[in-house]
Amino acid sequence: MKRLQDVKAKEARDLYYPTMCKVVGARQITDLEKWYELQMPAGQDLGHEPGQFVEVSAFGIGEAPISISSSPSKKGSFELCIRQVGTLTNVLKRYEQGDMIGIRGPFGKGYPIEKLLGKDILIIAGGIGLVPLRSLINYVLDNRKDFGRLIILYGAKSPAELLFKEEIAIWETRDDVELHITVDQPDESWTGNTGVITTLIPGLDLNLNTTIAAITGPPIMYKFVIMSLKSKQLNDDQIYVSLERRMKCGVGKCGHCQINGVYCCQDGPVFNYTDIKPLEEAL
Secondary structure, three states: OHHHHHHHHHHHHHHHOOEEEEEEEEEEOOOOEEEEEEEOOOOOOOOOOOOOEEEEEEOOOEEEEEEEOOOOOOOOOEEEEEEOOOHHHHHHOOOOOOOEEEEEEEEOEOOOHHHHOOOEEEEEEEHHHHHHHHHHHHHHHHOHHHOOOEEEEEEEOOHHHOOOHHHHHHHHHOOOOEEEEEEOOOOOOOOOEEOOHHHHOOOOOOOOOOEEEEEEOOHHHHHHHHHHHHHOOOOHHHEEEEOHHHOOOOOOOOOOOEEOOEEHHHHOEEEEHHHHOOOOOOO
């Protein structure tokens, strides 16, 4: 009995108590977004899957759910990219190499990798939606022979807001990556596509038998992207969306992310479209 109680106590600590992780790398990548590389106390792997998130905390300030941006195939550390939009994130922007950040998790359900094996992967990322999808992209790249085509559609408000520019430059040079980028508000240096991300979809030549689409971005984007994919004859069960913007506590206690009995932090944040299509509030 005591051993069972000890196990349950440990599980509770793992669920509610932050683990202090060391910042081993930090870099401002846009005016608002900062990239962090973190290391667990003993250098162990975080043990996440693409699409999951962690709760990030600064003592005396608070905590917030943040998407994991690195692939599980990256060993010994993990990566986050945090947008400075509030009290906590504006404190975290001061953290540099050597500082300690509280981490709970990983939490939620990510992409079902076993269902994606052998498939063509269509990534559709709007703005900061590239952060969690970068985990899936790099997982596919690190296990390239296990997947078909990798098609990346990425849209940002302006060229200055594009994330991970150095990695994008590498993706552009790879023969096994099909990359399409658009911005809403071009500047004088921009020579690429201009317009919302749905303008990239009509020209795609997709294999309807093998394509799986993964979508993350601002809520207003989902409806129009899904409509565009449906016009390409993709089925509902070939579409995955992330509803992470609704989350708060991460453990299904606060009810902030509840949609008609579905908890995004527990049942998601990654959902197959067939599962959330009946929930009018979901999108």
